[in-house]
Amino acid sequence: MRVARAAIVALIVAIASSAAWAAPPAAELLDRSKDQIRERAPITSRGRTHGEVRLIERGSVRVVQTLLYSQVLGRVLGKIRERERENWPADREGHEASSRYVAALDRAERAIPPAQDPDRNRGATGERRRSLLIEFAVSNSREGVALLEPELKEFEGALTIEGARLIEALELPHDFIQRNMRLIAEEHFAIPRDELARMLAPPIATQGAEARPEGASGGKP
Amino acid sequence: MIQALLTTARIPYLVVLALATAVFGHFAIRVPVEQSNASMNSLGEEQSAVYDAFRNRFGSDEDLVLSVTHPHLLGADGIGLVDALTERVEGIEGVRRVDSLSNAVELVPGVSGAEEQALVSRPIAGADFETHTRRAVQRNPELSGYLVSADLTTAALMIELELRPSDDEQRPRILRALRAIVDEPRAGPAELHLTGIDAQKFEVTRLLARDQSVLIPASALVLAAALALFFRRVSGVLIPLSVTGVTLVWTLGCYGASGYALNTMTSLLAPVLMVLSVSTSVHLYENWLSRPRADQDANRAIASTLRELRRPCFFTSLTTALGMLSLVVSDTPAVRLFGAFTALGVMISLGVSLTLVPVGLSFVSRPDSAPRRARGTRLEAFLQFAARSSVQHPLAILGVASLLTGLGFAGIARIQQNTDLVHFLKRDEPLFQDSMFIDRQLAGIHTLEFVLSRRDGGSLASLDAVTRLARFREALLAHPEVGGVQSVLSLLSAIQRAETNGEGWQLPRDPPALLNAFDLLEAAGDDALVRRLIDPEFRHARVRAQIHAIGSAVAAPLEDRILDEARAIFGSDYALAVTGAFHQMTRDSNRLVEKQLESFSLAFVLVILAVGAMFRSLRLMAVSVIPNVIPIVWTGGLMGYCGIELSTGTTMIAAVVLGLAVDDTIHYLTRFRRERSQGVRAAVWATTTGTGRALVISSSVLVIGFWVGALGSFKPTIYFSLLTGTTMISALLCDLLVLPASLVLWDPARREGTA
Numbered sequence: 022m023r024v025a026r027a028a029i030v031a032l033i034v035a036i037a038s039s040a041a042w043a044a045p046p047a048a049e050l051l052d053r054s055k056d057q058i059r060e061r062a063p064i065t066s067r068g069r070t071h072g073e074v075r076l077i078e079r080g081s082v083r084v085v086q087t088l089l090y091s092q093v094l095g096r097v098l099g100k101i102r103e104r105e106r107e108n109w110p111a112d113r114e115g116h117e118a119s120s121r122y123v124a125a126l127d128r129a130e131r132a133i134p135p136a137q138d139p140d141r142n143r144g145a146t147g148e149r150r151r152s153l154l155i156e157f158a159v160s161n162s163r164e165g166v167a168l169l170e171p172e173l174k175e176f177e178g179a180l181t182i183e184g185a186r187l188i189e190a191l192e193l194p195h196d197f198i199q200r201n202m203r204l205i206a207e208e209h210f211a212i213p214r215d216e217l218a219r220m221l222a223p224p225i226a227t228q229g230a231e232a233r234p235e236g237a238s239g240g241k242p
Numbered sequence: 243m244i245q246a247l248l249t250t251a252r253i254p255y256l257v258v259l260a261l262a263t264a265v266f267g268h269f270a271i272r273v274p275v276e277q278s279n280a281s282m283n284s285l286g287e288e289q290s291a292v293y294d295a296f297r298n299r300f301g302s303d304e305d306l307v308l309s310v311t312h313p314h315l316l317g318a319d320g321i322g323l324v325d326a327l328t329e330r331v332e333g334i335e336g337v338r339r340v341d342s343l344s345n346a347v348e349l350v351p352g353v354s355g356a357e358e359q360a361l362v363s364r365p366i367a368g369a370d371f372e373t374h375t376r377r378a379v380q381r382n383p384e385l386s387g388y389l390v391s392a393d394l395t396t397a398a399l400m401i402e403l404e405l406r407p408s409d410d411e412q413r414p415r416i417l418r419a420l421r422a423i424v425d426e427p428r429a430g431p432a433e434l435h436l437t438g439i440d441a442q443k444f445e446v447t448r449l450l451a452r453d454q455s456v457l458i459p460a461s462a463l464v465l466a467a468a469l470a471l472f473f474r475r476v477s478g479v480l481i482p483l484s485v486t487g488v489t490l491v492w493t494l495g496c497y498g499a500s501g502y503a504l505n506t507m508t509s510l511l512a513p514v515l516m517v518l519s520v521s522t523s524v525h526l527y528e529n530w531l532s533r534p535r536a537d538q539d540a541n542r543a544i545a546s547t548l549r550e551l552r553r554p555c556f557f558t559s560l561t562t563a564l565g566m567l568s569l570v571v572s573d574t575p576a577v578r579l580f581g582a583f584t585a586l587g588v589m590i591s592l593g594v595s596l597t598l599v600p601v602g603l604s605f606v607s608r609p610d611s612a613p614r615r616a617r618g619t620r621l622e623a624f625l626q627f628a629a630r631s632s633v634q635h636p637l638a639i640l641g642v643a644s645l646l647t648g649l650g651f652a653g654i655a656r657i658q659q660n661t662d663l664v665h666f667l668k669r670d671e672p673l674f675q676d677s678m679f680i681d682r683q684l685a686g687i688h689t690l691e692f693v694l695s696r697r698d699g700g701s702l703a704s705l706d707a708v709t710r711l712a713r714f715r716e717a718l719l720a721h722p723e724v725g726g727v728q729s730v731l732s733l734l735s736a737i738q739r740a741e742t743n744g745e746g747w748q749l750p751r752d753p754p755a756l757l758n759a760f761d762l763l764e765a766a767g768d769d770a771l772v773r774r775l776i777d778p779e780f781r782h783a784r785v786r787a788q789i790h791a792i793g794s795a796v797a798a799p800l801e802d803r804i805l806d807e808a809r810a811i812f813g814s815d816y817a818l819a820v821t822g823a824f825h826q827m828t829r830d831s832n833r834l835v836e837k838q839l840e841s842f843s844l845a846f847v848l849v850i851l852a853v854g855a856m857f858r859s860l861r862l863m864a865v866s867v868i869p870n871v872i873p874i875v876w877t878g879g880l881m882g883y884c885g886i887e888l889s890t891g892t893t894m895i896a897a898v899v900l901g902l903a904v905d906d907t908i909h910y911l912t913r914f915r916r917e918r919s920q921g922v923r924a925a926v927w928a929t930t931t932g933t934g935r936a937l938v939i940s941s942s943v944l945v946i947g948f949w950v951g952a953l954g955s956f957k958p959t960i961y962f963s964l965l966t967g968t969t970m971i972s973a974l975l976c977d978l979l980v981l982p983a984s985l986v987l988w989d990p991a992r993r994e995g996t997a
Contacts, residue, residue, distance in 0.1 A: 066765065067765070067766055067769060069764070069765055069766075071765075091765070092761040092764055092765060093761050093762060093764075093765040095355070096354050096355065096762075096765065098354075099353060099354025099355075100354075102353075102354075103353065103354075149757070149761060149764075
């Protein structure tokens with residue numbers, strides 16, 4: 022009986038943790054109503070902007086948000102895949118997480134509708150660009166990666182996210198997420214490493230509710 | 243007043259003349275030289291707007307081409323040289339970019355599709371380097387004829403210059419630097435050549451400057467020699483040459499003070515004015531020498547000469563000036579300036595001649611007439627023969643003249659209108675050889691530029707537009723004059739090849755593939771190569787047709803044929819505009835020739851009206867037309883039979899010569915009228931043998947002066963000089979034979995007698 026009870030508890034914990042993003046308890050990771058953009062930098066290539074990287078404070082959640090907005094989304098995602106391969110080689114811990122993340126990117130790319138302007142007749146609304154929102158989020162209690170299709174609004178050259186459809190949420194090891202957040206931020210922001218680390222670290226938990234559930238992370242605390 | 247000028251006022255006059263000449267000289271020596279050749283452009287507002295928009299979108303179309311020929315071009319030695327030259331040329335100030343094999347990029351299949359890769363691997367060394375480079379070049383057929391010759395022995399450096407309209411020195415500076423690179427001693431078997439529209443314009447400017455430095459002293463020497471030969475007196479040389487010198491300084495001073503720079507046309511001002519300005523002074527001097535010996539008072543003889551000749555001299559100068567002034571109807575600013583300032587110079591020359599010649603003569607004593615008579619035997623024998631022929635055989639003379647004129651008209655029908663900067667150069671000129679070499683090796687030295695757009699302003703990124711563009715490309719390549727075509731299709735083909743891991747020339751065949759290719763082009767952002775072929779919104783596409791060395795005679799109909807084909811291919815939904823420096827030059831030269839016909843008509847009417855005003859006689863006005871039109875027809879015929887083309891140089895002959903040729907007619911008819919009371923035949927005899935001498939001398943001086951231009955290095959200059967001189971001889975013969983024969987035949991008294 023004791024074994025059976027332990028098994029049930031373990032199963033509940035496992036289910037709860039595996040559903041950390043999809044289920045209501047993860048809502049805080051996705052709740053953009055509290056977003057405060059601390060830093061933002063465009064993603065450019067040859068003078069063309071393909072999106073933006075943002076460092077966001079979402080309450081107690083710290084988010085590295087990559088908003089891709091490009092007519093060559095496949096190429097941009099190809100570059101991300103390439104970067105993942107370089108950063109997470111097969112012999113490095115986290116490689117498997119990276120592979121899961123890359124596979125999720127492929128699924129997300131397929132899930133995004135094709136360009137809306139087959140004739141490329143550009144005008145005020147004509148558009149060939151497709152968009153994807155990638156969020157690496159971490160709080161004291163949980164972390165995850167979300168792939169979303171954003172609903173964007175352009176105003177005076179700046180993009181604002183009006184809403185987003187969740188395509189897939191991934192629960193990946195804490196270390197993988199933390200390192201990727203740091204690598205992305207370092208690539209796009211000229212911020213001293215210590216300060217960056219402070220910006221990316223969630224505030225110290227003050228209440229038990231913020232404590233990380235045991236076993237929720239596959240990595241180090 | 244004349245007496246005062248010849249006595250008390252002559253020294254003050256000379257002082258004022260010297261001071262004024264010094265002031266004008268101050269401006270004359272500061273006349274700058276135009277380097278841009280902008281004054282030769284005659285584009286209308288619409289055409290200029292099209293060309294300006296083209297250059298703003300796609301940059302300059304006047305690329306310079308530096309070719310490198312090497313037996314192992316694709317080996318480390320050849321590519322190493324191309325690479326070193328590319329780097330050097332990129333370092334020249336004012337050069338925007340250089341495209342060559344060593345910095346070219348190809349598209350290759352990558353993990354996520356087409357990826358960029360340097361065409362030439364680094365380091366430029368190694369056993370397999372040549373094999374790898376050869377394969378890379380063969381993988382990219384778009385490069386053939388553009389950056390490398392079909393036989394892979396000649397590479398091209400396509401040099402695009404920055405657009406600096408206000409920097410007149412930019413292009414000469416770059417061309418001097420490039421010419422120095424081409425000419426520097428080089429170890430090994432490499433051979434370098436340089437061409438391009440700018441190089442041609444620069445060379446033309448250089449040759450004209452060189453011609454000026456040769457022709458002006460040569461003209462002065464020849465004029466001096468001719469004057470010495472005819473007059474055998476120091477004053478007979480110095481006085482006319484002084485008039486010429488003062489005229490030149492004053493005219494060029496006015497030109498400089500007006501803020502103009504010497505251009506291709508106005509650089510001919512000095513040699514042409516030297517010849518034109520001597521005419522009046524020759525007539526005055528000859529008349530002074532010919533005055534009866536009984537008239538012993540020196541000043542009275544001078545005054546008589548002035549009184550007798552001032553009216554005909556005024557009208558002869560006026561008609562010459564009107565001939566020149568007719569050029570102001572031209573669309574080409576350079577031609578307008580040339581016409582206006584030559585006309586001004588002729589009138590300045592008249593004013594100076596009517597004052598300086600008498601003042602000069604007042605310092606010299608008159609010679610005995612005996613030696614002159616002895617010297618003039620052969621000339622006088624000719625004049626007597628001419629007088630006798632026209633009096634005794636007027637019908638025969640007019641018959642021969644009519645026959646020759648008929649032949650002339652037949653020859654005129656054979657004249658071809660053609661301006662070809664390269665073929666204007668002599669065959670031994672380096673630029674001619676360079677241009678022809680590059681033309682043979684690569685896809686052509688000229689480019690016709692086309693800009694395609696949709697009439698509704700929409701994007702060209704559609705299968706329909708690309709399919710039509712591909713058909714247009716095929717149509718262009720079907721013309722033997724077209725050696726190659728660059729357009730956005732070259733980029734789309736390279737993308738498609740890399741995306742599909744294919745080979746050779748291929749274009750996206752379905753909308754998704756095409757749109758993906760355009761997405762990649764858009765993502766290329768401000769890539770210079772993409773921006774040179776299509777605008778960022780894909781609304782305007784450039785089609786660059788490389789054309790072999792042809793002149794405007796072939797280029798203009800070729801353009802028309804291409805535009806006809808384009809209309810059939812693109813239909814009414816698309817607009818295709820033709821533009822570019824070569825198109826502009828073709829259009830300018832054709833327009834110049836058309837306008838010259840207008841100029842000639844205007845000159846003809848003005849000159850004949852001036853003759854009418856001079857003589858106030860319709861009969862003389864009508865008769866004066868004959869000896870002035872016939873020489874021009876003969877020269878036209880000569881051009882047709884000799885294959886001399888109507889170009890920017892030769893087209894001005896008619897208007898210039900008409901104004902000059904009528905001078906002899908005016909002098910002849912003036913004397914004829916004076917002698918008329920003794921009967922037409924006697925008057926003809928007296929005029930031909932009397933005034934004929936001055937006509938022969940002044941015409942001979944003009945002919946010799948013009949023929950000095952044959953020493954020029956530029957074919958239009960040579961043709962202009964030789965043909966103008968030849969026409970002057972014809973005009974003289976007509977004035978001494980056809981004009982008197984006409985007067986004899988149309989003598990009212992004779993007709994009454996016959997009746």
